[in-house]
Amino acid sequence: MDRKRALIYPYDSESAFLLRFNHLNKVFNSVGVVSPRGWALVGKDAGTADGGGEIGLIVAKDFEEYNDKDYDAVVLVDSFKELDFEKIVYPKLELQVSKGKGIISLTKIESYHLKLLEDLCNSNNVSFQSFVDDKKPNMPKLTNILDIDVPVIFVLGLGDRTQKFNIQLSLWEGLKRLGYNVSQIGSKSYGSIFGFHSFPDFMLSDDISEQNKVILFNRMVKRIEINEKPDVIIIGVPGGIMAINKDIAQGFGIIPYMISQAVKADASILSIYYEEYSEDFFKEIELLAKYRFRATIDCFNLSNIKIDYAEVEQSKQMSYLMVDKAFIDDKKNKYKGVNKPFFNIFNENDQRDIVQYIVDVLSGEEAIEDVL
Amino acid sequence: MDIKDAFIHTFNTRQGYYLYDVNTNSILKIDKNLYEYINKRKNGSSEIKEDLEEKINKMRDQGFLSSKRVEKMEHSFSSLLPYVIKNRLSSITLQVTQQCNLRCEYCVYSGSYKNRIHDDKSMSFDIAKKGIDLLIENSSESNMINIGFYGGEPLLRPDFIMQCVEYAKEQAEGQNILFHMTTNGTLLKGKIADYMAENDVQILVSLDGPEEIHDKNRKFASNGKGTFKVIMENIAELKKKHPEYVKKNISFNAVLDGTTDFHCTTKFFCEYEDIKDFRINTASVSNQYSNKEIRMKESFYIDISYERFKFLLYKLGKLDKRYASKLYETEFAKSIVSINERKNYKSVSKKEHHGGPCVPGLNRLFMDTDGTFYPCERVSELSEHMKIGNIYDGFDLDKMDKILNIGRLTEDKCRNCWAYRFCYLCAAFADNIEGLSKEKKLSNCVRVRNDIEERMKNYCMMREMGYAFNDEAAYALEGEVL
Numbered sequence: 001m002d003r004k005r006a007l008i009y010p011y012d013s014e015s016a017f018l019l020r021f022n023h024l025n026k027v028f029n030s031v032g033v034v035s036p037r038g039w040a041l042v043g044k045d046a047g048t049a050d051g052g053g054e055i056g057l058i059v060a061k062d063f064e065e066y067n068d069k070d071y072d073a074v075v076l077v078d079s080f081k082e083l084d085f086e087k088i089v090y091p092k093l094e095l096q097v098s099k100g101k102g103i104i105s106l107t108k109i110e111s112y113h114l115k116l117l118e119d120l121c122n123s124n125n126v127s128f129q130s131f132v133d134d135k136k137p138n139m140p141k142l143t144n145i146l147d148i149d150v151p152v153i154f155v156l157g158l159g160d161r162t163q164k165f166n167i168q169l170s171l172w173e174g175l176k177r178l179g180y181n182v183s184q185i186g187s188k189s190y191g192s193i194f195g196f197h198s199f200p201d202f203m204l205s206d207d208i209s210e211q212n213k214v215i216l217f218n219r220m221v222k223r224i225e226i227n228e229k230p231d232v233i234i235i236g237v238p239g240g241i242m243a244i245n246k247d248i249a250q251g252f253g254i255i256p257y258m259i260s261q262a263v264k265a266d267a268s269i270l271s272i273y274y275e276e277y278s279e280d281f282f283k284e285i286e287l288l289a290k291y292r293f294r295a296t297i298d299c300f301n302l303s304n305i306k307i308d309y310a311e312v313e314q315s316k317q318m319s320y321l322m323v324d325k326a327f328i329d330d331k332k333n334k335y336k337g338v339n340k341p342f343f344n345i346f347n348e349n350d351q352r353d354i355v356q357y358i359v360d361v362l363s364g365e366e367a368i369e370d371v372l
Numbered sequence: 373m374d375i376k377d378a379f380i381h382t383f384n385t386r387q388g389y390y391l392y393d394v395n396t397n398s399i400l401k402i403d404k405n406l407y408e409y410i411n412k413r414k415n416g417s418s419e420i421k422e423d424l425e426e427k428i429n430k431m432r433d434q435g436f437l438s439s440k441r442v443e444k445m446e447h448s449f450s451s452l453l454p455y456v457i458k459n460r461l462s463s464i465t466l467q468v469t470q471q472c473n474l475r476c477e478y479c480v481y482s483g484s485y486k487n488r489i490h491d492d493k494s495m496s497f498d499i500a501k502k503g504i505d506l507l508i509e510n511s512s513e514s515n516m517i518n519i520g521f522y523g524g525e526p527l528l529r530p531d532f533i534m535q536c537v538e539y540a541k542e543q544a545e546g547q548n549i550l551f552h553m554t555t556n557g558t559l560l561k562g563k564i565a566d567y568m569a570e571n572d573v574q575i576l577v578s579l580d581g582p583e584e585i586h587d588k589n590r591k592f593a594s595n596g597k598g599t600f601k602v603i604m605e606n607i608a609e610l611k612k613k614h615p616e617y618v619k620k621n622i623s624f625n626a627v628l629d630g631t632t633d634f635h636c637t638t639k640f641f642c643e644y645e646d647i648k649d650f651r652i653n654t655a656s657v658s659n660q661y662s663n664k665e666i667r668m669k670e671s672f673y674i675d676i677s678y679e680r681f682k683f684l685l686y687k688l689g690k691l692d693k694r695y696a697s698k699l700y701e702t703e704f705a706k707s708i709v710s711i712n713e714r715k716n717y718k719s720v721s722k723k724e725h726h727g728g729p730c731v732p733g734l735n736r737l738f739m740d741t742d743g744t745f746y747p748c749e750r751v752s753e754l755s756e757h758m759k760i761g762n763i764y765d766g767f768d769l770d771k772m773d774k775i776l777n778i779g780r781l782t783e784d785k786c787r788n789c790w791a792y793r794f795c796y797l798c799a800a801f802a803d804n805i806e807g808l809s810k811e812k813k814l815s816n817c818v819r820v821r822n823d824i825e826e827r828m829k830n831y832c833m834m835r836e837m838g839y840a841f842n843d844e845a846a847y848a849l850e851g852e853v854l
């Protein structure tokens with residue numbers, strides 16, 4: 001099936017992976033990106049957004065910069081900064097829909113706005129597709145946990161914006177290339193555009209108890225195991241594994257905790273913010289992973305995002321600084337004393353090496369063929 | 373390891389004996405015997421008391437009393453400066469004009485200071501535009517951007533300000549912008565005042581106190597008359613027309629002149645009908661770049677201390693609010709609550725910097741009428757090493773690094789300074805116009821350490837008196853959850 005040619009809006013670091021892994025996207029082909037002028041990306045290479053190296057597309061300030069016949073749809077995405085829907089987003093979409101462009105949504109839209117948008121698309125006879133998972137599960141009756149028999153890989157992060165999704169996509173692609181049959185639950189709610197499972201909406205619901213969430217997640221993974229018969233299951237775990245300090249809660253690590261109770265990982269990757277860590281930090285984090293998440297951290301990814309602690313303390317709002325890929329390449333070599341490898345997922349060699357490393361970790365367990 | 377080498381500082385209040393453990397950033401209450409023993413040992417006594425040594429060993433087992441020092445004064449943003457200027461600029465303050473319609477005694481432009489003199493220069497719109505563009509272009513990771521108008525007196529050029537605001541709004545689609553301005557308030561009326569309200573511009577008006585105190589220093593250049601009445605009329609008019617805006621966005625900055633009657637000043641800000649509901653920031657007449665030594669009257673100092681004391685009584689519920697001066701609300705938060713909110717650590721890091729310096733360009737950037745950049749509006753424009761770049765050539769990373777890492781200048785002292793986490797000295801304190809001076813910086817250290825010890829003592833005293841620091845925050849949620 002021909003993929004729709006799409007423009008991404010509003011583009012920033014949070015949607016850069018759509019371009020970096022465009023070749024894996026089954027639903028649309030990202031041919032251009034549009035970003036509000038005030039986000040400081042217009043006129044620059046789209047790779048500036050996440051600091052992960054050039055992509056080869058220049059960020060446009062408006063859809064009008066593209067030729068009408070060069071795209072079929074607009075993809076509405078999550079962004080790091082919020083944008084006023086009624087004042088800024090809707091008028092732009094209205095114009096696009098009137099030109100016959102379809103709308104693809106990868107972001108949760110508030111119901112009132114969603115209705116507005118659906119009506120707009122209907123009355124103009126253009127398609128509106130949402131890939132955000134919002135399935136409502138039935139509540140489980142039993143509370144036991146079922147073992148997952150195939151190897152499971154966790155992709156964990158110290159917090160948001162640590163490029164977990166890029167790691168998941170690299171693993172997905174790399175393992176498939178090596179001939180493995182991979183099943184995957186992505187840490188985002190629209191993994192389905194890449195052909196894998198989205199992170200289920202029920203895990204974020206306020207109406208379901210934690211216990212039921214754990215059971216439901218366990219059953220979801222078990223069914224994937226039964227139906228897809230994978231060689232390996234990758235689970236992208238959203239949010240952060242712990243509160244970083246008194247000001248930075250990162251969800252207190254609750255979602256990772258629930259997932260780790262539902263499924264036991266055989267290998268895990270932890271992506272961390274850029275910081276000059278002491279070696280003790282890694283020892284402690286490994287202990288935390290072991291006792292809180294029943295997981296061994298097999299390797300680290302050093303992301304190119306640093307938390308600006310002073311600003312967070314002052315504004316009580318998350319605040320970051322972004323460095324580039326070369327800077328991280330240099331810094332990751334400084335952790336030779338830690339006896340676990342460090343990767344930079346923006347580095348092409350590392351994208352390949354992390355896959356091989358995880359394969360080695362999992363095959364290392366072959367001394368014991370099975371634990372029954 | 374000997375207690376002599378522990379990186380600690382001891383102090384006592386009337387009721388308690390304390391040890392500040394620098395490595396963990398903890399304040400430990402200890403008994404008098406131990407306190408005296410530790411002090412004696414630190415002062416060179418070799419007498420060993422087994423029972424107290426046992427207590428000391430226990431404290432060590434709990435992770436306290438380490439002798440670890442920072443090895444190198446280096447700010448964690450040092451190697452990140454290229455990225456700060458690339459994606460985290462968040463503010464620019466434009467020196468709209470160097471002209472002013474007042475001649476204030478202590479104003480940095482009026483001759484008693486080394487950092488500026490009044491000149492006729494004004495910023496061209498082209499330079500302002502370039503400054504705004506630079507900010508927007510390099511702020512992709514900033515949650516919001518601030519654009520400030522500063523002078524001289526910025527309201528001498530209302531059209532220029534409006535032009536800048538319109539330009540920035542147009543260029544920064546999708547970004548939150550906050551405009552702010554520091555003004556003497558004498559021209560805050562008519563069309564420009566309405567425009568400020570329509571654009572939610574945060575305004576800081578300089579007002580030193582009641583008429584006789586304010587007018588002592590703040591006079592019109594044209595006729596030498598005081599400006600108090602004019603400011604009051606302008607504020608009253610603005611309040612009548614835009615009450616909500618005024619409530620949210622106008623605050624006053626009072627420069628406390630130690631030669632005046634403090635009691636009068638505080639009474640004015642707390643009780644004067646048109647003023648009492650506003651936020652007030654206070655600052656002392658600055659000594660930093662002054663040509664003259666600035667002295668405080670003794671009675672002024674006594675009044676300040678007495679008001680501070682009353683404020684603490686009010687916080688403890690022992691004095692009615694109406695007797696407490698709100699001038700201390702901010703000081704209380706900055707000096708005492710901040711001790712409560714300090715973070716704990718396992719130990720000091722190998723590379724760290726003492727508190728004080730802001731990251732140049734990160735939160736404040738000042739651009740003068742010619743387009744030259746300074747780390748903030750408070751530093752001297754005559755000081756070459758404070759010029760961190762300009763609109764034509766960009767930033768000078770070497771100079772920024774020197775300003776950020778001002779601790780290198782005094783590394784030998786700072787490494788062993790128990791107060792380094794709370795230190796508030798930045799490069800401006802080392803700046804003697806000719807260069808960044810180690811001696812000048814160090815001349816402030818005794819005062820800094822005394823201040824910090826005083827803050828810790830007040831904090832401990834408030835705890836001894838039963839002040840529960842976290843209660844207000846706990847109840848802040850009451851309406852929503854309980």
Ligand code: SF4
Nearest residue numbers: 726786789792795817
């Ligand atoms: S008070 Fe002086 S010695 Fe102490 S950290 Fe500050 S500058 Fe260094």
